[in-house]
Amino acid sequence: MAESQTPDADTKRRVVDALTERVREELAAAQASVEAEQAASELDPEDVVRADDQSQADDAGDLKPLFERSASRQQEILDAIEAIDFSETDVARPGAVIGFDGDRYVLGVVSDAFEVDGITYEGIAPDAPVAAAVDGLRAGDSFTVGTRTVRLEFVS
Structure with missing residues (x-):
């Protein structure tokens, strides 16, 4: 990838916006799963409850903590994204968009x-x-990934 393909400020903003929107969607889906599991685990005391109904409600209740952890993790990721400085940079750091081996990444x-x-x-x-290996590097610098030496193609 040539350095002329370094993402400009507008492209970087679209990347950050797309990333943030994706995490928000995943958070909303996780929260919806928590609510669905909560609803499935509650039986109406006015209804006649069969053993099978109780078993399914218990199973749904057992899954709720799993979905809650997923929602909590998505919230942590969103909070981290919102706390990162995504301003233009020529040094690899959290918030930088970098490229190596023909691929593009958002650091942090x-x-x-x-x-x-x-x-x-x-x-x-x-x-x-990889984050530790590239921290502080600039476009053109090399770093080691496993046993390979890789060149940082761009930093934005």
Whole structure:
């Protein structure tokens, strides 16, 4: 990837907006799952309750903590994204968009792959080994990933 393909400020803003929207959608879905599991676990005391109904309600209640943890994790990710400085930078740090090996990444955030303008980006968690390896580097600098040496193609 040539350095001329470095994301400009507008592209970077779209990347951050898409990332934030994706996490908000995942949070909303997780919260909806919590509410659905809560509703499924509550039986109407006015109704006749069969053993099978009680068993299904118990199962739904058992799943609720799992969905609550998922919602909590999504909220933590959203809070982290909202706390990061995504301003333009020429140094790899949380909030930078970087490129290496022909791929693009957002530093300091947990995220699966997502697309903006037909280009795929992924998040690199702040505690990931790659995040530590690139911290403070500039475009053109090299770093080691596993046993390979990789060149940082751009930093935005």
